Amino acid sequence: TQLLEQSPQFLSIQEGENLTVYCNSSSVFSSLQWYRQEPGEGPVLLVTVVTGGEVKKLKRLTFQFGDARKDSSLHITAAQPGDTGLYLCAGGPTPAGGTSYGKLTFGQGTILTVHP
Amino acid sequence: NAGVTQTPKFQVLKTGQSMTLQCAQDMNHNSMYWYRQDPGMGLRLIYYSASEGTTDKGEVPNGYNVSRLNKREFSLRLESAAPSQTSVYFCASSEGASGNTIYFGEGSWLTVV
Numbered sequence: 001t002q003l004l005e006q007s008p009q010f011l012s013i014q015e016g017e018n019l020t021v022y023c024n025s026s027s028v029f030s031s032l033q034w035y036r037q038e039p040g041e042g043p044v045l046l047v048t049v050v051t052g053g054e055v056k057k058l059k060r061l062t063f064q065f066g067d068a069r070k071d072s073s074l075h076i077t078a079a080q081p082g083d084t085g086l087y088l089c090a091g092g093p094t095p096a097g098g099t100s101y102g103k104l105t106f107g108q109g110t111i112l113t114v115h116p
Numbered sequence: 117n118a119g120v121t122q123t124p125k126f127q128v129l130k131t132g133q134s135m136t137l138q139c140a141q142d143m144n145h146n147s148m149y150w151y152r153q154d155p156g157m158g159l160r161l162i163y164y165s166a167s168e169g170t171t172d173k174g175e176v177p178n179g180y181n182v183s184r185l186n187k188r189e190f191s192l193r194l195e196s197a198a199p200s201q202t203s204v205y206f207c208a209s210s211e212g213a214s215g216n217t218i219y220f221g222e223g224s225w226l227t228v229v
Contacts, residue, residue, distance in 0.1 A: 009156070033218075042120070042206050042220025043159070088158060103149075103174060104218070106158030 003027070004091055006107030013079055014115050021074040021087055021110045029091030032065050032072045033104070037086040079114045086111050118142050120221035122207050128227045129197045137192040137224050139207030147210045148190035149174075149218070150182060152203040159206065165190055197228040 005024045013019055023032065031050045035043035047056050049065035049072065056063045060083075062075040072089055090104040120141045129135055141148065146167045151159040151174075161174030165184040179201060181193045190209075194201055207221045 004158075006158075041222050042208070044220070045217050048217075090159075103161055103164060104159070105175075106160070108156050108158045 004089055004105055004107040006089055006110055008110060009108060010111050010113075012113045012115070015080055016078050017114075019076050019079055019112070021089075021112075022071070023073065023089035023107050024071045025091060026070065027091070028069050029105075030069070031092050032069070033090045033092060034063055034072070034074055035088040035090060037088060037109075043088055076112075079112075081114045081116050084112055084114050120207055120209055120219050122205070122221040122224050124224060125222070126225045128229060129194075130229060131198060133197050133228075134193065134195050135197065135226075136194075137205055137207070137226075138189070139191060139221060140189045141207075141209040141219070142188065143209060143211075143219065144187070145209040145211055145219075146187070148184065149208040149210075150180075150190070150192045151206045151208065151220075152176065153206060153223070154203050162192065162205075194226075197226075199228045202226060202228045 007022050011019055031048055033048045034046045036046055037043040047063045049056055049063055052067045052069045054065045060077045064073050076083055087110045089107040092104045123138045149164040150162040152162055153159045160176045162176055162180050163174050163182040165171045168184055168187045171182050171184055183191045205224045208218045210218045
């Protein structure tokens with residue numbers, strides 16, 4: 001069974017601060033996805049990384065996939081109250097094909113609260 | 117666009133009762149999934165359907181059955197509900213067998229007493 005350990009579980013910061021969320025596994029994943037979930041809603045995909053060492057940026061969010069494809073990080077610069085939510089990492093198959101049929105292994109999630 | 121629609125949104129069951137969670141997607145996606153979300157455990161895959169006419173077990177299938185009624189609809193049935201099945205259930209869909217972008221419904225809150 002593949003496991004993803006996400007840390008920290010809770011993060012409470014002030015507006016303007018920077019933060020990093022980590023996602024680690026002993027298993028290799030073909031792809032790593034990051035989701036954001038608001039209360040009462042389903043997760044929404046933020047980004048997918050597929051290549052070891054890959055870095056993707058989405059405005060103030062920077063996502064990195066480890067060289068060995070076993071870990072990933074999400075860095076938020078100058079956090080804003082609108083960033084508050086549950087952040088989930090999920091390991092899965094290669095988006096380009098394969099037989100895993102979109103089966104994702106999720107981390108436990110990081111609850112981020114950004115105070116004004 | 118409706119995307120992925122789940123019903124009901126809230127349900128309270130007594131131990132031993134049965135119920136079916138309904139899910140429909142209007143994106144013409146081939147693959148559909150059922151996940152459950154519990155505090156501190158992220159989401160775990162219950163069952164999935166890679167394409168119309170096929171279903172397969174995920175990580176936590178015990179106590180559940182599924183039906184891929186057609187390309188649009190994928191239902192999850194609890195035959196004899198147990199308190200351990202108290203959870204938030206999410207249906208999801210994606211374009212193809214490889215997953216690509218997975219779109220989630222808004223969730224169904226189920227409490228078994």
